Amino acid sequence: MLEIKNLHAKVGDREILRGLDLSVGAGEVHAIMGPNGSGKSTLAHVLAGRPGYTVTVGSVLYKGKDLLALSPEDRAREGVFLAFQYPVEIPGVSNAYFLKAALNAIRKHRGLPELDAMDFLALVKEKAGVVEMDDALVKRPVNEGFSGGEKKRNEIFQMSVLEPTLAVLDETDSGLDIDALRIVANGVNQLRHPERSMLVVTHYQRLLNYIVPDFVHVLVEGRIVASGGKEMALRLEEKGYSWLEKEPAPASAGRP
Amino acid sequence: MTTSPVAEDREVFRASFERFAARRADPDAPWLARLRTAAMARFVEKGFPTTREEAWRKTSVARIARTAFKPAEGGVSGAEALAGLGLTGFHGPQIVFVNGRWSAELSTPGAALPGLEVRSLREVLARQPQRLEPLLNRVAGESGNVFADLNTAFVEDGAVVFVAPGAVLEEPVHLVYLSVTPEREPTVSFPRTVIVAGRGSEARLVESYGGKGGAVYLTNAVTEVVVEDGASLDHYKLQRESESAFHVATLAVRQERNARFTDHAISLGAALARNDIGVLFGGEGGEGTLLGLFLGDGERHLDTHTRIDHAVPHCASRELYKGILDGSARGVFDGLIVVRPGAQKTDAWQTNKNLLLSRQALVDSTPRLEILADDVKCKHGSTTGQLDPAALFYLRSRGIAEAAARALLTYAFASDLVQRIRVEPLRRAVEAYLQSRLPSALEIKEAFA
Numbered sequence: 198m199l200e201i202k203n204l205h206a207k208v209g210d211r212e213i214l215r216g217l218d219l220s221v222g223a224g225e226v227h228a229i230m231g232p233n234g235s236g237k238s239t240l241a242h243v244l245a246g247r248p249g250y251t252v253t254v255g256s257v258l259y260k261g262k263d264l265l266a267l268s269p270e271d272r273a274r275e276g277v278f279l280a281f282q283y284p285v286e287i288p289g290v291s292n293a294y295f296l297k298a299a300l301n302a303i304r305k306h307r308g309l310p311e312l313d314a315m316d317f318l319a320l321v322k323e324k325a326g327v328v329e330m331d332d333a334l335v336k337r338p339v340n341e342g343f344s345g346g347e348k349k350r351n352e353i354f355q356m357s358v359l360e361p362t363l364a365v366l367d368e369t370d371s372g373l374d375i376d377a378l379r380i381v382a383n384g385v386n387q388l389r390h391p392e393r394s395m396l397v398v399t400h401y402q403r404l405l406n407y408i409v410p411d412f413v414h415v416l417v418e419g420r421i422v423a424s425g426g427k428e429m430a431l432r433l434e435e436k437g438y439s440w441l442e443k444e445p446a447p448a449s450a451g452r453p
Numbered sequence: 454m455t456t457s458p459v460a461e462d463r464e465v466f467r468a469s470f471e472r473f474a475a476r477r478a479d480p481d482a483p484w485l486a487r488l489r490t491a492a493m494a495r496f497v498e499k500g501f502p503t504t505r506e507e508a509w510r511k512t513s514v515a516r517i518a519r520t521a522f523k524p525a526e527g528g529v530s531g532a533e534a535l536a537g538l539g540l541t542g543f544h545g546p547q548i549v550f551v552n553g554r555w556s557a558e559l560s561t562p563g564a565a566l567p568g569l570e571v572r573s574l575r576e577v578l579a580r581q582p583q584r585l586e587p588l589l590n591r592v593a594g595e596s597g598n599v600f601a602d603l604n605t606a607f608v609e610d611g612a613v614v615f616v617a618p619g620a621v622l623e624e625p626v627h628l629v630y631l632s633v634t635p636e637r638e639p640t641v642s643f644p645r646t647v648i649v650a651g652r653g654s655e656a657r658l659v660e661s662y663g664g665k666g667g668a669v670y671l672t673n674a675v676t677e678v679v680v681e682d683g684a685s686l687d688h689y690k691l692q693r694e695s696e697s698a699f700h701v702a703t704l705a706v707r708q709e710r711n712a713r714f715t716d717h718a719i720s721l722g723a724a725l726a727r728n729d730i731g732v733l734f735g736g737e738g739g740e741g742t743l744l745g746l747f748l749g750d751g752e753r754h755l756d757t758h759t760r761i762d763h764a765v766p767h768c769a770s771r772e773l774y775k776g777i778l779d780g781s782a783r784g785v786f787d788g789l790i791v792v793r794p795g796a797q798k799t800d801a802w803q804t805n806k807n808l809l810l811s812r813q814a815l816v817d818s819t820p821r822l823e824i825l826a827d828d829v830k831c832k833h834g835s836t837t838g839q840l841d842p843a844a845l846f847y848l849r850s851r852g853i854a855e856a857a858a859r860a861l862l863t864y865a866f867a868s869d870l871v872q873r874i875r876v877e878p879l880r881r882a883v884e885a886y887l888q889s890r891l892p893s894a895l896e897i898k899e900a901f902a
Contacts, residue, residue: 245850
């Protein structure tokens with residue numbers, strides 16, 4: 198599904214990713230953990246194609262295609278979805294209609310007929326239920342005046358409507374209380390599918406109690422320094438990241 | 454006789470004025486003749502403003518001063534220009550003027566609205582001039598604007614709207630001023646509108662300005678509004694002049710005690726447009742709101758100057774202007790709020806936000822407060838910027854093409870002002886215009902909230 202090789206990326210003039218290797222298979226859930234500033238969010242944004250994040254060396258193959266050659270919108274149409282750590286407020290654009298435009302752009306790209314208003318509303322009703330999202334929020338301007346938890350729920354709601362094949366969740370747990378976390382995680386778990394891979398970027402192990410990953414990778418200074426199963430997250434919770442920062446990075450890390 | 458070039462500019466209008474005065478079959482009422490002559494004298498004395506004057510520092514009217522305009526003539530059909538406005542579906546009275554003259558052909562009485570009297574200014578001046586004597590130039594006369602003087606000198610036709618005390622008009626009144634000019638012959642018209650919203654009345658009124666494409670013309674309009682005690686008036690102005698037109702307009706408003714007035718100024722057309730808007734609180738408890746949206750592209754120059762005069766205590770004013778500039782267009786917003794000595798408990802709030810879609814587009818924004826009372830709440834602010842890159846990326850990351858995302862965000866920038874238009878045919882026309890101007894608008898049409 199996703200093959201990242203020797204990825205180096207800069208944000209502005211600063212090199213953040215310094216030779217990252219990662220391989221994600223279809224249907225797998227990988228957690229990317231690491232201390233602040235290790236490059237977790239940069240990786241998420243590079244995959245989504247954020248302008249200003251420049252890849253200097255390395256390659257990313259997604260479903261066998263060169264992902265880095267695609268525009269952000271074409272990545273989305275090919276099935277890449279980024280759940281933002283800080284979802285953007287867009288006053289004046291209704292959540293529902295924005296999502297309809299997005300969904301139909303994706304469907305058109307895939308040669309599917311566009312959904313009409315009726316079918317779309319039925320779909321929205323169904324998907325909003327998954328993350329217990331209020332109807333009123335669906336109709337409101339995108340993220341405007343939403344609480345932190347509502348914004349994160351909105352991300353997962355969008356994801357469930359757009360049905361990506363590669364979902365990148367950037368610190369989806371940050372700023373959530375335990376109830377909101379449970380709702381969001383539940384929404385994510387319902388989207389687990391043999392054809393859908395997920396990259397869950399998080400600083401804390403807490404989220405991984407609810408979204409149980411197949412693999413856990415530790416990112417330090419722009420490189421993956423350790424990989425393991427879900428139990429690795431517990432070890433990190435107990436010992437912190439410092440024990441890893443002191444070890445030299447392995448020559449090659451990735452899918453164990 | 455003067456021979457300087459500036460004086461020659463004035464000479465066009467002065468000579469025109471003499472012919473105008475001479476051809477008037479019925480002599481004007483003496484007060485009207487005096488009003489005209491005095492206004493012409495002020496124009497001849499002051500001449501066209503130059504960029505050395507503070508109020509015109511950012512807007513040169515040299516192109517207007519250089520042009521030898523002839524008075525626009527009647528007897529032409531405005532049907533095509535009317536269609537060009539894209540305004541359909543009005544149920545109330547629609548009064549159409551072509552080249553400054555009431556058009557019986559295009560005007561429609563619409564639904565009967567009890568308490569409403571709409572007449573042509575020409576008719577009222579001919580038959581009941583005494584009704585206009587206490588009104589004409591009584592509000593605008595204080596503006597000190599030479600273009601308003603020019604309009605007063607040539608005042609002849611336009612609309613007079615009386616809303617009876619206590620009347621509540623179910624439908625909006627629509628006044629349409631169209632210019633239809635011959636090729637290569639620049640013409641000028643002087644539409645004049647007088648509106649009196651009687652005590653405790655409630656009304657909505659739309660003024661639309663348009664013209665047939667290609668021709669150079671000047672619309673020099675003046676609208677005077679009196680909102681009497683406890684009345685509420687929503688005033689809209691759609692400026693959709695042809696691309697080579699000049700549009701200079703003065704809106705002068707006096708609000709009496711507990712009166713509510715809202716202006717929505719939507720400026721879409723003209724090569725050069727200038728709006729001077731003045732609101733005077735003449736009684737306590739007034740609420741005044743000035744809203745404006747200006748969209749410029751190409752080489753358009755769109756200027757709005759507003760002045761809100763808190764002359765008495767306990768009044769609230771709200772002002773929100775937004776500009777969207779593309780190409781090499783230039784926008785000017787100058788908003789002055791005056792709080793006079795003793796106007797305590799004034800509550801004034803003013804914001805100007807501008808969106809620049811190209812590197813060559815430019816906006817000059819000058820919010821100004823002049824506060825001479827000490828117990829007041831005043832706030833103002835101004836921002837000018839480009840589309841938010843974070844929002845743009847957010848939309849693209851969901852599969853929306855870049856051009857469509859830009860269009861969506863541009864529309865969203867304007868949408869709060871569009872949504873506040875409470876006259877549906879006008880709101881639909883503005884929405885349609887926005888969609889037609891934004892790239893990829895069709896693709897995202899349904900995304901408009």
